[in-house]
Amino acid sequence: MIDHIVCHTQSPGLAKSLLENNSIDFGAKISQQTGDIFNNGRQDGQFHNLKIQIHHNYFIRLAGSLHTFYNALKDHVNIRGIPMNHDxxxxxKLQSVIGYLHSEFEIDPKDVSIHQIEFGVNLANLPFATEDIIDRLIVYNKYPFDRMKNIQGIGYGRESCLTQYRIKAYDKSLQNGLKDNIFRFEYSAKKMQSIFDKQIIYLSGLSDHNIWExxxxRLLKAWDDCIFIDEIDIQKLSKSEQIQIKDFKNPRIWEGYSYKQRSYRKKQFNRLMSQHGQLQIKQQIRNAINHELDKMASALS
Structure with missing residues (x-):
C-alpha cells in the first residue's frame, strides 16, 4: 500500500553516523583542505533507491520508495533487473524496512516526520484490460486526468493533479515488463495536510492501525470521486440521456460546474451508470480495492 515517502529529521549524532557509514555512497565526504564534511552546505548520498541528504545544520532528508527498498534488500527484481514494486x-514488509533502517543506520522512526507519502493498491488479474480502465477515467472531482509524464520506465498512466496531492492510475505490469494485468491506483500526497490536517505523522506511526485505516x-474516497465511463449501449438511451453522456465525457464540462452543480450532475451521472452501465467496472474495481485494504487491515490486527 505505502510506497514513496519523504521524511525529515535533525540530529548531529545521526548525521555523523550516516556520513561515516561505508554502505552509503556520499561521494567525497570530507574536504582534505578544511576537514569540512559538507560540500556546498549539503551532502547527497544513496543506499539502494533511498536518497539521503544531510545539510550543514544536521537537517536530514530521506526520500524513496519503501516498497522498492524492501525488494532491493531481498534482491527481488523485475525482468529488467531493477528492484520491483508490483507485488x-x-x-x-513495511515494518521490516523500518526495523532495518533503525538497526543498520540508527534512524529512530519516532524521530522521523513524514512530509510526503504515496499509497495505493496493485490490482492483479482484473477482468478488464488496464489500458481500458485508465482511458475510462474522465475527471477526479472537477480535475481532468492527463497523461502521466514522469512515469518510470516504459508505461502508461494518467493523473489528476491538485495543489497538495495527485491521483494516479497506471499500468504497473507494463512498467515492469510483465505479461500479467496489474492496475495501480494511487494517492500521492505532496502535503500531508491533505490527509491528516495539522497532525504530524512519524515513521513509527505507520504501524498504527488508525493511520492505515x-x-x-482516503484512497476509497478518491476512487469514488472519479468520473468513470462504463460500457454503454447508446442506442438504449433516450435522446436527453445521450446528450448527458456526451457532456459527462467532456472534462471541461466538469471544470465549469460550481460545487452545487457538480454535486447534482454527479448524482445524475451515477444514476445513468447504475441503470445503463453494462459491466459495472467502477464498482468491481472498488470492491477489489476494498478487498486489498481489508487484507492489510487484518494483518495489523
Missing part, C-alpha cells in the same frame, strides 16, 4: 507491500478511507 503487495504488506504491513509486515485513514489512508484506506
Amino acid at each position: 503487495t507491500f504488506t504491513p509486515e 485513514r489512508l484506506g478511507e
